[in-house]
Amino acid sequence: MSRLPKLLLALALLFWGATTRRWEVAVPCALLIPAADWTRLRWDFGEKAALVAWRLSVLFLTIAMVLVLMQGPRLTLMSRVFTWLPVLLLPLQFVQSYGTAGTMSLGAFSMMVRRRQRHAEKYGLPFRDVRFSFDNVFFCATLLASCLGDGADTLWFYPAMILLVAWALIARSGKMWPVVGLAMVTTLTLAALAGLGGQRGLSILYAKVASYGSSSGSSSPSERKTGLGDLGELKQSQEIRWRIIPEKGDTPPRLLRTSSYNRFGHSDPTVWEAILPKDTGNDTNDFKPTDFARDPRKPPDDPDAGYYVCPPNLTFDEALEAIKPELASFQLRGKMDSSETYELMPLPENAASLHRFDTVTQRNSFGTFRADEPPSVCDARVLWDPKFTTERAPWESTDKRGDFTPDLEIPLAERYVIRDFAEEMGLHEAGTVEEKIDALRHYFAQNFRYTRYNSIPDRLHEWVDEDKGVARYVQYVKSQDRRATLLSVFLEDTKAGHCEFFATTAALLLREAGVPTRYTSGFVVVEQDPRTREYVVRGTHAHAWCRAWDEENQRWWDVDVTPSSWISAETPRPLAFQGLRDRFQMLREDLVVWRDQPGHMMIITLVLLAPVAIGLAFVGRKLWRSRKRVEMNPKRGPRSGALQTTPLASLEKAARRILGERPAGTPVGSYLMPLAVRLPDPALLGEALKLHHRLRFDPQEKNPALIGELQFLVAEIRRQLGAKGARASART
Secondary structure: OOOOOHHHHHHHHHHHHHHHOOHHHHHHHHHHOHHHHOOOEEEOOOHHHHHHHHHHHHHHHHHHHHHHHOOOOOOOHHHHHHOOHHHHOHHHHHHHHHEOOOOEEHHHOOHHHHHHHHHHHHHOOOOOOOEEOHHHHHHHHHHHHHHOOHHHHOOOHHHHHHHHHHHHHHHHHHHHHHHHHHHHHHHHHHHHHHHHHHHHHHHHHHHHHHHOOOOOOOOOHHHHEEEOOOHHHHHOOOOEEEEEEEEEOOOOOOEEEEEEEOEEOOOOOOEEEOOOOOOOOOHHHHOEEOEEEEOOOOOOOOHHHEEEEOOOOOOHHHHHHHOOOOOEEEEEEEEOOOOOOEEEEOEOOOEEEEEOOOOOEEEOOOOOEEEEOOOOEEEEEEEEOOOOOOOOOOOOEEEOOEEEOHHHOOOHHHHHHHHHHHHHHOOOOOOOHHHHHHHHHHHHHHHOEEOOOOOOOOOHHHHHHHOHHHHHHHHHHHHOOOOOOHHHHHHHHHOEEOHHHHHHHHHHHHHHOOOOEEEEEEEEOOEEOOOOOOEEEEHHHEEEEEEEEEOOOOEEEEEOOOOOOHHHHOOOOOOOOHHHHHHHHHHHHHHHHHHOOOOHHHHHHHHHHHHHHHHHHHHHHHHHHOOEEOOOEOOOEOOOOOOOOOHHHHHHHHHHHHHOOOOOOOOHHHHHHHHHHHOOOOHHHHHHHHHHHHHHHOOOOOOHHHHHHHHHHHHHHHHHHHHHHHHHHHHO
16 A cells, blocks of 8 residues: 655644644654654564554543543543544554554454454464555544644635645555546535535534624623523533532522523513613623732732632722631632633622632622633632622613613513512512512412423413413403413412522512512522532522612612422432432542642643653663664665665666555565566566676676666566556556
């Protein structure tokens, strides 16, 4: 099988280095392969050497997977590992480039093939040894790794890929490349256009999906909007989302807020949105970096001296109060998606500051926090105290109707049923905000129940067609000159739902009583690991509640009217090996946190690479002791001290079209021997070989007559080879 040019492999490695931005690795590898033509050193690698090289590659692959897995499990795990394919397969390519054999056996890669070969040898059975040139595999693997790099979306990627592939096809087809040239160019051009079009199309599709449901400037739909039923998918997951490790204080906060919203049913009758202060502009401008404070009691170079202050607009003295180590605190730990621009963080509503957290955080007017360029695992120390708050007081906003307060707005479709229920509960007569909240909680506890499943479909008319009892209720609603909505059915008919219905209804009822409210989504902290005493927050603990503004005390209250039975209802039977999966996830996160501490990554690297270094030293020692020199470098001619060449060497070019490339280290005479069966007079080649050996190995034989005779024989052999090739073409 024909070999690919070493220069082509070197350029492919440089192409890989450009797309993955790993020049420091790509350049040495690219120099190693063509260096085989610059040296006379070779090794007689057998099948055992190829097997050792394959095992080294598997070892490199295992180490790469361990290092990538430590970043957290992702769908892109294997693609990230595959970007290192050229390095992982380099031992095999070294055996191919610096060995004397031109091919490798398939048995070096397959235990089954090796067992069949041994079985055939033992019992004298026929066995066909499949051999191939590893250059082709290495070239394809390098291009695959390049496609997975960050530079694959650049304009120069496809032209460079086309040139490399075209060169490889020409090298493989040899003299036949003009015949397939037009088809090859057409195919490559179409493939490049299809790839470029698909790349742009996927980029546009991803941008549309990422921006769906979000306003300009935001790439997180859950940050700007949420709707009835949006927590359903999240609640199905039993995977640990966050861990709360108590430090100071008896118990951590019960509710961890992720985001808040203040307008319901405006653009969609079931959606909550975030309406910003009129002086903000948009949601991106509303996010401001949290204030950064340093503990004056610690040295300036102490990495633990820095804090992100959570409450907005604190004075210098108040900021010092927010970073006091005497405050209650807990460790917030959980995996994050480091490939995203930012990620929302679940924090208590009275968070004071974040400590030992290197990632820059930003806070908006609702008290929503996001970590910019998040790490793979969040490990933050959260200080909190009831006297702090992280969100601003209610504000006025502006739309086409003029100024209004979104925290008091009730959709027109819900206004009648909300008014009737507020009167039934006596919310208008209740005095303080706390009394109104107590009346609300009591009413829901007495008259409503929790259900895991939303028994009210989004399409009410389909539900009416299937349930005649509901149809009668809808007719009753129409007789009251109003239309049925999801909330009205929840309040007047089913009286059962999940937390989103309770949170939305409580927010609108308190607004009817004159209390500004907001809808809030996040997590509830209820599960404690009895072994570690840590609190575990799973996807099933996702929750929704509302927040009410107390004008008299100038503070927000968390209001959760969902029946307490929801916790047991949302605790499904543990999955198989759930405990083992939890332990593995915790161990992985703890290992990543430990790894990111100063100096620990170096320890991990040394531990993982020590066996590789020992193995490479052992292999290098054996290579140094078993090295040998080839007769000559065919690319650069004979070196000083090399044996004399003869006219027989000129036959090599003609023979290459028939026999392929001469394997490194193979004498010219042995290489040309198979030509005898292709000559009308095979004896000519035998006479030429005898003269060649006399002239080459007998220092006394420098007779010009012998050289002339050999030249005549070589010319006749070349003529007969050409005549036979012409007859074969004519028959074709």
